[in-house]
Amino acid sequence: MVTRDDYKIDERPTWCSGCGNYGILNALTRAFVEQGIAPHEVIIVTGIGCGSKLPQYMRVNGMHTLHGRPWPIAQGAKLANHAMRVVMVHGDGDGYGEGLGHFVHAVRRNPGVVELVQNNKIYGLTKGQFSPTSEQGKRTSTSPAGSAELPVEPLALAITQGATFVGRGYPGDLKHLIWLIGEALQHPGYALVDILQPCVTFNKPRSYDYYRDRVYRLQDEEGYDVTNRSAAWERAQEWGDRIPLGIFYRVTPGPTFDAQEPVLKEGPPLVKRPLRKLEPEQIAALLAEYG
């Protein structure tokens, strides 16, 4: 049986006291345990930023990669060993800034990967510049006159591009976040969980106090239908006095990117196949193309 101890490591996070990442780390660990996933059965692919150091703070396989690039790296990992669970964890600068292109293209492919986004709406590790999800007009060190851009709408974007599991969590509601990550891990296709991560140092206006009074659970709303794509798309853009949490959209996905790959239709994962020298008949067939 998998226990929380399996994930325990003697390593102190570099996060500020009160950082939302502690809750995310805690919720992810508990979700793994609840789902019976052992540390060696999963690989956590992260980008660069405070939150992306997460695999260092649990005993788990990880890839701490490049800013904006966890997406293609995670897909490559999944194609190479589709028996492993691949979970991406990264921030909003990573996923919706530097890696936005990869995000959109990846969603189109339905890779069998779960994506958790530590969305604090600010650049933390570089000390407080506005991020792709900062609200328009945000004044920071690189936007002294206020940022010009409208925020990226990741949930709506994912729904538009064909995602079949789109959710939002909040570490201030830990139980709900554990449940939400668990649901994402059970989804047989790509699942996005955007997480409102309070940054207590560089984005004080978006701290626990702000969210506490505004968040509500979609699944508590009477008549909310998670299979209604248009309704989900509208809720995905609801922001202000009321901020929805939970599963916005969930339908049965089509085959995943790895399941669609002809080479993986049968047989073990790619990396479990021994390298074999080409057989004489294979060589003959290959060379016959050029005779």
Next chain:
Amino acid sequence: MVQNDVTLRIGGEAGMGLESSGAAFAKALMRGGLQVFGVPDFYSRIRGGHNFFTLRAAREPLQSIADPVHLLLALDMETVRRHAGDVVEGGAIIYESREELPDELRRPGVTYIPVELAQVSRDVGGDEIMRNTLALGMAASLLRFDLAYLENIARENFARKGDAVVDSNLRVIAEGARLAEPYMTDYPFRLETVPDQPERILLNGTQAFSLGALAGGCNFVSGYPMTPGSGVLVWFAQHGAKYGVIAKHVEDEIAGITMAIGAAVMGARALVPTSGGGYSLMVEGTGFAGISETPVVIYNAQRPGPATGLPTRTGQADLLFMIHASQDEFPRMVLAPGSLEEAFHLGWHAFNVADRYQTPVMVLSDQFLADSFRSIEPSALDFAAVVHDRGALLTEAELDALTERYKRYAVTESGVSPRALPGHPNAVYVTESNEHDEYPRIEEDAQNRIAQQSKRMRKGEGMRGDVPAPTWYGPPAAATTLVCWGSTYGPACEAVDRLNAVEAGAANLLHFSGLEPFPPTAETELRKARRKIAVEGNYTGQLESLIHTHTGIALDGHIRKFDGRPFRPEGILAALEEV
């Protein structure tokens, strides 16, 4: 005057099917026992412009195309305009006579054969698209080449389009032969079939490299199309499913290299094909592979640049870029095949080196090597020599026996840390892009930095033993030594042969197919040479400066070319007189 080393050039607009007709004729000649070497010269456009295809055939093996043209097939007047000057005395120009030939294009000693190629093709075959076939029928006839070989290729190529199409093509070939008849007596050049020749194949560098990589156990390819590197991506996309290789065309080059790295961390043998511009986008990924000690093979078919440059043309100006790409330092290998045989060999060798040293290996090709094709005997690709060496990869049993916490980046004397693929309960670890300690934990301590950076760089020492040594061609102790790398090898070899034919011992050649780490034997070999002349396809002399940096040897002169066109023996010989 009968000559058996003949160059034929077919030219016209993009969209006229020049490449496929050139390839068809090349295959026919090869099956007729001739050795062939073909090079396409294309503009980066789908329609219009001026494209041509040069095909040289001879009884003896060929390593290059040559300048003189013996037969020009001009599907439009622009082809006559551009290439009439290359046609030798006694040669012929078959041209589309829909347009009148301007007098200034007439050259003495050259036979002009006007044919309404499009019209005749329509009349005889029903479609002007067959004008190439008509011209080839005429060419075969003029050269006294057995038409049956050409007819068989037409049957093979058009079989799937039905008998009617095959028949029209055969009629057009026969009509070509008939139209050529009046000119045969005076036309002096011959490409008669050579009997009792071993079976040969017609291969280009893209195919040779791909075959080598496949044989070497490459099982993951991710890239983004960019001429002239796309050929390898396309080759694997077409062969992958049959041979167990996942080949993905992804959203951009950054995704290309990082997806390959993701697969490689899990244990795949991953390849990233591209050209220089695409590689520019992969530089950060290369650094990630370096610090995370991930084996990955990068194939760059060079074209002149920078930025978009000359997309369909050739150059050798990415050498120092590849050697230095990425911030900071880590060991890498840079290989540059000079021939089909080397492209095949380095194609599999690259994967072994990448695995042995857990670091990026780069294979530098170029448009000339990638797209030009040559007839070779299948045994020239030494499949029997292929080995799969995965380096210090921990076995399942070794992992089962682990009792201590696994150290992915253990500091060792060789710098190589025994590698576990993710998935074993005893080896749970993070592949790390930050500087790290052995486990790895993220660690900024100065002593740790020294230990880890030194460990990584020590791998370079071992790699010096795996980098191909420079090789000699031609007689020892020649008066002049040409020093070259990559695809310049073929044309330079022919230049050497021609010099020695005039005066024995005049020239030889030192060829570099391994460039980083700089081969340890290079200095000794270079010191054997007397007058050393670098021949390379860039403006600043990149190999020359590399040699100077590593050995202190200043070469005696250089021949540099950066016009986007491949070296030809005549060009090298002419330039040699000026050095």
